Each structure stands twice: as structure tokens, then as C-alpha cells.
Amino acid sequence: QQGEQTAPIKITSDTMRYAHADKQVRFKGSVHAIRDTFELWSETLTVFLKAGAADTAEGGMGMGGDQSIDHLVAEGDVRLQEGNRTGYCDTAWFYPDEGMLRLEGSPRLEQGENSISGSVIKMYLKENRSEVIGGDSGRVEALFYSPEEGFGDADSGN
């Protein structure tokens, strides 16, 4: 497939554990991950390899540079930054193939002074688009500020 881009994810943490049988690489303690303009901070970050990825002919760690990462899960005090958008949640799933991020556990997305929250937030990084699914009350809560009208204290929008 021409035009494919290898986008390395740079990760720093206190410790890392790679379990060949489980096909997981788990980073733990002050985790900070960067890829292009996207940054993530969390307590842990687990990389789930695709079923075939880790079983190369020699049975070794076959990250191989092909699409060997199935998904990543960040847990614990998660904060994300993409351009001027910042997200907060308890748990975040990242699916590199689709370029999609799913936030759960009191997820909140902020862009400048505007913010939106719900029970689940999906961010489509390639399409620069987000989707918010209702909270416990089944509603999405969004706050949009419009500088021209100079609102005093804006109502919560339903």
C-alpha cells in the first residue's frame, strides 16, 4: 500500500512490561506519549498487538512496522492534547488503523473556552471530527461561548 506513513509513537514512563504470550506491551507510571501533534498523559498505557503480529517465524516480537498494533488503552487520569483540543477522561482507547480515539469515564473535551461532555466521546483524528454520546441523563452537555454577545454566565446548553 503506497503512501502509508510510519508514525512512531514516542513513549516515556517509569516501567515497561512486555509479555510475549499476552501480546501486550504495558507502560506504567507517569506515562507520556507523543505522536505528531497528538499527546497523551496517563498512569498506564497498554499496547495490544494484533494476533499474528507477535508470532513471527522465530516466534519473536514481531512489531514489524506493518499494521501490528491493534489498539492502545490509556488508563488513570488521562489527558490528551491534539492541536488546540484537550480531552480528559478515566480511560481512552486509541485505534491507529482507524485513527479513532474513544474516551470514557467522565470524558470532557475542551477547545478554547468551549467544552463538551457526555458518557462517551469519540474523536476522529484524521477527519478532525468528534462525536459525543449522551451522559447518564442521556443528554450531551455543551458550553459554547460567543465572544461578540459577551454572555455573562452562559446557561448549560441541552
Add this chain to the structure above:
Amino acid sequence: MAAVGRLKAVAAAIILMGMAAGGWLGWTYWQNQPSETTGPSLPVDMAMRSVHLQGGEQGRQEWDLRAANATYDRDQGMVDLEQPVLTLPMQDGRAVVRASRGRYNQDNGQATMWPDVQAEYQNGTVRAQKAVFVRQEDRLDLEEDVVFDWPGLHVTGKSAQILLEAETVVVDGGVQAELHSRVQAPDEDGES
């Protein structure tokens, strides 16, 4: 005739002096030769060349240690190794560890290797300044400037442990990793 006689006498004298000097030189040279029995000055019971040690239980080989040269100290039960190569069989493949020097402790079965440790593990390479094979735990401890290089994943840390039986790697002391995953280029599917 007298001249010929005198020449003969001088020649004989020169030959005698030469033999005396040669004998003296030979004697002093022989005196300085270390005798075979003392060998190098280390308190060593045995010096060996191309050594091969193996270990295992119930017919299963657990480790294989080779070295270009080795010296054995019976009192301490230590084998000092030069250019050691340690091979550790695993379920999937094996780990091979190399270094400039090493030491095998007969009592606890621990092999220590240093510096410039290079290892092959799980389809990747590992580097460190020191490696310790802890046989009872079936574990390889790596210390100082540890680097794991797998296809698609590069990891550095201060120290690491390879749990051979569980085929698990733990890196600690501040980890830095670079993870590669090929992703669909944004312009690949027509959307900006």
C-alpha cells in the same frame, strides 16, 4: 713461520673467549625463564582453553556457557571467562548473550557477564553493560544502559529483567520507547 704460529694462537684465544661469553649469556637467560609450573601470577588452580559448561535438570538442558579461555579458582568455586557466550533455550527459540568477560559461580549457578553485553532475544537485540543469569529464578538481569531493539519497538531503560520461562521483559528505571505502527496516510482515502 713464527707469524703463522702467532696468528693461530690469537684465533684460538678469540674462539675460547667467544665460547665463554656464549656460555655466560645462556646461563643468565635460562635463570630468568619462569618455570612452567608457576604460570600467571593469579592464584589459579587451572587455566583452560575453549571451555564449554552446560547445566540442566531431568534431562532438560537449561543453559550452555562457552568461552575462549577460562581460569578456575577451586577455593572460591569461580570460573573466570574470556569472550563468554551464554545460550538459554526457551519455549520459542532461545536467548544468546555475549560479552567480553564473565564469571560463573559454581555454588549458586549464577553467571555474570560484562562489559558491552550483546544479546539476541525474541527476534530482536539487547544491549547492556552487565548481565546476570540467575538460574534458580530462570531470569536474566540486565544493568546499565539497557537497550531493546525489536522490529517496530525500540526501548531504553536503566535496568531490565527477562523472565525466561514466562517470556516476559520488564524494563525500569525510566523507560523511553519508540513504537512504530504503519497507519493509513490521511490523503490516502481522499479526505483532507
